[in-house]
Amino acid sequence: MQRKGAQREGILQQLADMGGASTAAVAQVAKQTGVPEADVWGAGLFYGLLRRDPQNTLVCNGLSCRIQGAEQLRHQLTEQGVATQSVACLGLCDVAPAAVGPALLPLPACDQPAHVLPNNPDLPINLGGERDRSYRGLGAALKLGADAVIAELQAAGLQGRGGAGFPAHLKWRSVRNQTDPTRYVVCNADEGEPGTFKDREVIRRQPDKLLEGLAIAAHVVQATEIYIYLRGEFERERRILQSAIDDACHGPLAGLQFHIVRGQGAYVCGEETALLESLEGRRGMPRLKPPFPTERGFRNKPTLIHNVETLACVPDIALRGGVRFASLGRREPGAKLYCISGHVQRPGVYELPLGVSLDELVACAGGYVGTPQAFSPGGASSGFLPMSERSRPLDFASLGQVGAMLGSAGAVVLNDTADLVLAVHWQLSFFEHESCGQCAPCRLGSRWVRQALDRYLASGDPGELSDVLDVAWEMNEGSICGLGQVASLPLTSAMQHFPEQFGRRPVTQEHHHG
Amino acid sequence: MAETLTIHIDGRTLVAQSGETVLQVAKRNHIAIPTLCHDERLDAAGCCRACLVEIDGQRRLQPACNWPVSKELRVQTSSPRVQRHRATLLGLYVADHRLDSDGLPVHTTQGNDLRSLAQGIEFKRLLSIDSPRHPRGVDANPYIAYDPDLCILCARCTRYCDEVEAVSAISLAWRGAETSIATAGDRGLLDTSCELCGGCVDVCPTGAMHAKQAPRFEKPEAVQKVRTTCNFCGVGCQLDLNVQEGKIIQVTAPPPGETVNDGNLCVKGRFAYGFVHHDDRLRTPKIRGADGELHDATWDEALHYAAKGLLGVRDRHGPHALGFVSSSRCTNEENYLVQKLARAVFQTNNVHQCAAT
Numbered sequence: 001m002q003r004k005g006a007q008r009e010g011i012l013q014q015l016a017d018m019g020g021a022s023t024a025a026v027a028q029v030a031k032q033t034g035v036p037e038a039d040v041w042g043a044g045l046f047y048g049l050l051r052r053d054p055q056n057t058l059v060c061n062g063l064s065c066r067i068q069g070a071e072q073l074r075h076q077l078t079e080q081g082v083a084t085q086s087v088a089c090l091g092l093c094d095v096a097p098a099a100v101g102p103a104l105l106p107l108p109a110c111d112q113p114a115h116v117l118p119n120n121p122d123l124p125i126n127l128g129g130e131r132d133r134s135y136r137g138l139g140a141a142l143k144l145g146a147d148a149v150i151a152e153l154q155a156a157g158l159q160g161r162g163g164a165g166f167p168a169h170l171k172w173r174s175v176r177n178q179t180d181p182t183r184y185v186v187c188n189a190d191e192g193e194p195g196t197f198k199d200r201e202v203i204r205r206q207p208d209k210l211l212e213g214l215a216i217a218a219h220v221v222q223a224t225e226i227y228i229y230l231r232g233e234f235e236r237e238r239r240i241l242q243s244a245i246d247d248a249c250h251g252p253l254a255g256l257q258f259h260i261v262r263g264q265g266a267y268v269c270g271e272e273t274a275l276l277e278s279l280e281g282r283r284g285m286p287r288l289k290p291p292f293p294t295e296r297g298f299r300n301k302p303t304l305i306h307n308v309e310t311l312a313c314v315p316d317i318a319l320r321g322g323v324r325f326a327s328l329g330r331r332e333p334g335a336k337l338y339c340i341s342g343h344v345q346r347p348g349v350y351e352l353p354l355g356v357s358l359d360e361l362v363a364c365a366g367g368y369v370g371t372p373q374a375f376s377p378g379g380a381s382s383g384f385l386p387m388s389e390r391s392r393p394l395d396f397a398s399l400g401q402v403g404a405m406l407g408s409a410g411a412v413v414l415n416d417t418a419d420l421v422l423a424v425h426w427q428l429s430f431f432e433h434e435s436c437g438q439c440a441p442c443r444l445g446s447r448w449v450r451q452a453l454d455r456y457l458a459s460g461d462p463g464e465l466s467d468v469l470d471v472a473w474e475m476n477e478g479s480i481c482g483l484g485q486v487a488s489l490p491l492t493s494a495m496q497h498f499p500e501q502f503g504r505r506p507v508t509q510e511h512h513h514g
Numbered sequence: 515m516a517e518t519l520t521i522h523i524d525g526r527t528l529v530a531q532s533g534e535t536v537l538q539v540a541k542r543n544h545i546a547i548p549t550l551c552h553d554e555r556l557d558a559a560g561c562c563r564a565c566l567v568e569i570d571g572q573r574r575l576q577p578a579c580n581w582p583v584s585k586e587l588r589v590q591t592s593s594p595r596v597q598r599h600r601a602t603l604l605g606l607y608v609a610d611h612r613l614d615s616d617g618l619p620v621h622t623t624q625g626n627d628l629r630s631l632a633q634g635i636e637f638k639r640l641l642s643i644d645s646p647r648h649p650r651g652v653d654a655n656p657y658i659a660y661d662p663d664l665c666i667l668c669a670r671c672t673r674y675c676d677e678v679e680a681v682s683a684i685s686l687a688w689r690g691a692e693t694s695i696a697t698a699g700d701r702g703l704l705d706t707s708c709e710l711c712g713g714c715v716d717v718c719p720t721g722a723m724h725a726k727q728a729p730r731f732e733k734p735e736a737v738q739k740v741r742t743t744c745n746f747c748g749v750g751c752q753l754d755l756n757v758q759e760g761k762i763i764q765v766t767a768p769p770p771g772e773t774v775n776d777g778n779l780c781v782k783g784r785f786a787y788g789f790v791h792h793d794d795r796l797r798t799p800k801i802r803g804a805d806g807e808l809h810d811a812t813w814d815e816a817l818h819y820a821a822k823g824l825l826g827v828r829d830r831h832g833p834h835a836l837g838f839v840s841s842s843r844c845t846n847e848e849n850y851l852v853q854k855l856a857r858a859v860f861q862t863n864n865v866h867q868c869a870a871t
Contacts, residue, residue, distance in 0.1 A: 023698070030698070036676075036682030036683075036685075037698035037699075037706070038684055038685040038696070039685050041699065042686050043685075045688050045689070283686060434690070435689070437667065437688070438561050439561050440607060440667070441606065443667065444606040444609070447643055448609065448641075451643060455641075470602055470638060471606065473602065477566075477574075477599050478563045478566060478575065
């Protein structure tokens with residue numbers, strides 16, 4: 001008997017194959033699958049890639065791209081007769097300003113390899129090294145056995161690298177201990193946090209380590225089916241990953257079924273339960289927790305979900321032990337992939353001890369460009385910090401102490417040529433655009449806060465911002481998921497750390513109309 | 515097997531059954547927790563956030579509608595934190611709603627739960643939000659309309675359409691502040707799977723989904739509700755005639771849990787009341803006279819006339835020349851009487867029921 005809902009799981013890809021959620025495509029998919037037409041329509045219209053014109057070149061308007069001239073790039077392309085549309089973030093912050101063509105491959109101008117550290121076999125992921133197809137970590141894990149692998153993870157102190165920093169071993173143990181015999185392993189490769197492109201680089205350079213980590217996870221939690229939810233714009237990465245799977249599926253990965261599912265352009269699907277909804281062919285609206293995915297996740301079964309980087313650390317932990325991995329960090333355990341972009345010499349992904357400072361990170365990236373005035377330590381949702389925090393360890397606890405967060409470790413530096421208030425405005429617009437719309441604090445709050453900033457930019461009157469802190473408080477307290485909880489942080493953190501920039505403001509022509 | 519346990523809400527020790535939610539226990543004990551997206555017939559969505567409470571051991575506020583009770587659970591429903599949350603959340607809702615001259619969410623004939631909440635809480639006043647929902651096209655159906663400006667996206671209508679009616683004619687569509695209630699391709703309801711049951715109207719807490727035939731903004735005190743039995747079929751659904759100055763202005767379902775239909779109605783019961791006040795409605799029996807015209811008669815006269823005609827056919831052509839077809843509007847008992855009439859009185863088995871095709 002066919003499992004209930006099985007037909008629904010494919011609808012988003014079917015719509016994508018038909019060029020998007022047009023009325024004709026929706027009707028046909030509904031007919032083919034038996035999923036109610038309104039549901040197909042509602043799900044399809046949720047996703048940016050299903051609403052785009054498939055002929056368009058997508059130009060990124062994320063913060064890193066904006067400060068490097070995204071507007072001019074779009075203007076140039078338009079002059080060359082290229083049809084363009086502006087999109088929220090493409091995960092190409094290191095080659096800003098970024099754009100991808102209709103086939104979702106980067107334009108040649110922004111298609112250079114990312115800067116990484118040179119080969120260093122001591123590093124767990126070692127982006128600069130030869131591609132490691134040895135699967136030695138998997139061999140070691142099988143020899144250790146499931147409980148010992150979990151013990152190594154615990155010794156490693158591995159925290160989720162997607163942003164939440166939840167201890168990995170707790171999730172593994174929870175899934176392993178469920179009574180339901182059907183379990184799934186899901187990889188969150190929907191990297192979308194502006195300023196973040198580390199998972200992309202792992203897939204480009206060391207895809208086998210990710211697959212190896214997934215295989216170890218599957219063996220430990222006794223799953224045979226693995227789903228990789230990959231950001232839709234990562235078309236090249238999808239091909240790399242598929243070919244890595246094909247290479248190993250009769251060898252080290254035998255007995256496991258890998259499925260790559262393409263995301264369709266919704267930042268919120270990086271939230272694990274929204275991701276599960278999307279995997280099941282629905283609107284990417286986060287679920288209420290509890291139950292947590294470890295108890296009831298994909299198809300309502302126990303599910304282990306991890307970020308790409310977290311999984312890519314696992315082979316090294318299995319091979320060389322948790323204690324060694326832990327010793328790579330400073331105040332918190334392990335090495336960490338840091339992304340750095342914005343006003344620095346060599347934007348890239350650098351694998352460094354967890355807890356380096358911004359200055360150390362930027363030193364790897366060849367230094368600052370100009371005079372830095374502010375930085376975002378961990379992606380758009382981590383807010384802005386002043387340069388007085390440049391020596392603060394970039395780790396989970398230390399950034400939490402100043403109301404910021406490590407998040408996905410996508411640091412962005414702004415120098416004094418950038419208008420911080422406008423930068424805040426871009427970040428707020430991003431969250432407003434990406435809010436799923438399910439819960440009122442986020443849906444209404446993100447728009448209210450952005451419009452308050454609009455009014456401030458139009459009038460120059462700081463009084464327009466007087467209720468911002470109340471609304472931000474409610475967004476944090478009342479929202480279902482992390483997106484809404486932090487969506488006003490770019491503004492509140494900037495107001496806290498840069499009060500002088502939020503005084504009476506000269507009204508520019510550009511914003512006079514609001 | 516449900517287990518009996520105790521929980522503590524606002525310091526009161528209360529008995530609960532495992533499997534219940536905090537909201538259910540609170541309700542039973544008359545502890546007021548506001549809700550907007552809740553409906554007992556639907557799975558908890560927890561999306562309106564009105565029912566968030568403080569739960570001991572939880573860092574975040576949690577929705578009472580979805581939080582399962584557990585032994586010695588401690589809940590605060592009106593701590594300063596919960597009150598600040600409610601006041602600000604309501605402020606956001608109000609800033610996104612159509613308001614009356616007092617700055618309160620407008621009253622609608624169906625009521626408006628947001629207005630009732632706003633009248634009971636000192637909420638945070640915020641400048642209004644410019645947040646037009648994605649527009650909906652022309653919809654020629656005669657019964658149901660959607661006013662996006664009053665919609666709070668609680669999704670009761672879409673969830674009801676899916677979970678209770680299993681019709682799924684409407685869905686949440688678009689995203690973020692643009693999110694709206696849509697049909698596939700924004701078509702009119704007549705061109706969808708919609709059965710026009712109007713359940714979406716009944717579950718709407720703010721009057722965004724409304725009945726086209728009904729006046730929109732009547733005051734509740736001007737409307738009297740008369741409970742009656744639907745006469746369109748034998749199920750016996752209860753309905754509330756909403757009467758104003760002797761006229762039915764709309765029909766609503768009694769609240770879920772009170773009557774056999776559990777808050778549900780079909781298109782006929784809810785919308786087909788136009789005949790009640792129609793000029794062409796028959797108000798007395800009529801008998802066609804020798805002049806070929808229909809003339810008013812009493813029930814006795816009419817029944818005697820019909821009986822005479824039936825007996826005449828039987829006497830002239832035998833009982834099998836007669837056949838009896840009862841209406842689908844009849845109850846079981848009435849159908850029984852019809853077959854008894856056919857078999858016992860007229861001695862024929864020619865009996866049928868129009869719904870038994």
